[in-house]
Amino acid sequence: MxxxxxxxxxxxxxxxxxxxxxxxxxxxxxxxxxxxxxxxxxxxxxxxxxxxxxNITPMLDFDRNPSFDTPYKQFKESVNSPKVEINSSFNPFLPESGGIKRKFKAIDPNFIGFESKSNTNSDPSFENNFEKDVIQSSIFERDISVSSVNTFQLKNKYIVSTTKSGLVIINQNLAHQRILYERYLRLMTNNSTESQKLIFPINLNYSTKNILVIKKLKSQLSQAGFNISKLKKNTLTLNSIPSLIKESEVNDIFDQIISDVENEIPGFNFSQIDLLAKSMSKSLAIKNGKELKTKEQEFILNSLFACIDPNISPSNKKTFIMLKFNDIDSKFN
Known part of the structure; x- marks a missing residue:
């Protein structure tokens, strides 16, 4: 140029x-x-x-080796793959083939020492270190298992956990009722309940008297996520149900709703939304006698004390009791 x-x-x-x-x-x-x-x-x-x-622009690299630069003519040339030559007859265990010469007899006792009691040439310091590692590992695992378990279940009915001042004993059924009640009440009050449309509609058969009870609560049931498409003399048909429940639980929920309306559940304040939330929570809560895993126990514990009113169930029963360490000590004096 x-x-x-x-x-x-x-x-x-x-x-x-x-x-x-x-x-x-x-x-x-x-x-x-x-x-x-x-x-x-x-x-x-x-x-x-x-x-x-x-590589057209100049480089201000004074330590650069020019021999590493690619010539311009090689950009148009094809690149050949490197070839690797191997000796298929090479055996590293045979000295005749050029392999490494090793004295295997001097090595064998160290390996036999893990299997045979007759070996006395093994390194005692190595065995002691190995034993210490095993002991430390077992202690470490035991400490983790103890510290990770914060709750335990008593008679498949109560969840027991420790606090700074004592023990807390939770009734799993009543506590789960409180958790579900506040959740359903919040969703229905805010009209944020999600429904799942059913592929096959559910038909429920009731007496004429019970059908009238359902008819009075139709708008509230729709607000809760139950879409009743047909309501005849002795049959009601559901096209969608709340996404939080299963199809197998629908019949029990409606039976509980009808029973609560007829018996006027305690503390009923004439709010139909409140009635539905109480009936659904009572029907779907974990029953006493069911064995719970550790994670399920911790979920009940944490969710209960995150409620607005964790002390009582929707039916005004205690959900838990506290047993202080001072009271336990006094029993032994």
Missing amino acids: VEKKYPGYFLVLDVNPNSIDVNIHPTKTEIKFSDDSTIYALIRAAVKHSLGQF
Whole structure:
């Protein structure tokens, strides 16, 4: 290239015509991009990448070895894959084939020592270290298992856990009722209950008297996620149910609702939404006598004390009692 002479080039840009303003120059030899900074950044990055790819721009690296630079002519040449030659007859265990010479008899006793009691040449320090590692490992695992269990179940009815001042004993059924009650009441009050549409509608058969009870609560049931498509003399048909419950639980829920309305559950404050939340929580709560896993016990414990009123169930019964360490100590005096 002659000094002070530069090569010509053209840039072909494909852009949206709406992003170009041609009314900049009278002769239309100039245009303006609505987002010229982005166009400039893209062009600059592309040119920089191309120049760096073919090593055209000079590098200010004084420690660079020129022999590592790729000649321009090799960019057009094909690259041959390297070939690896191996000796298929080579055996490292045979000295005749050039393998490493080892005295295996001097090594064998160290390996036999893990299996045979007759070996007396094993390293005692190694055996002691191995035994210590096993002991430390067992102690470490035992400490983890003890510290990870914070609760236990008593007679498959109560969940017992420790606190700073004593023991807390929770009735799993009443506690779960409180958890579900506040959850359903919040969802129904805010009209945020999600429904799942059923592929096959559910038909429930009741007496005429019970059907009238369901008819009075139809709007509240719809608010809770139960979509009743048909309500005949002795049959009701459900097309969708709340996503929080299973199809197998629907019959028990409606039986509980009808029973609570007929018996006027204690503390009923004439709120039908409150009645539905209490009936659903009572029907779906974990029953006493069911064995719970540790994670399920901890879920009941943590969820109960996250409730607004964890002390009593929806039916005004105690959900837990506290047994202080001082009271336990007094029993032994």
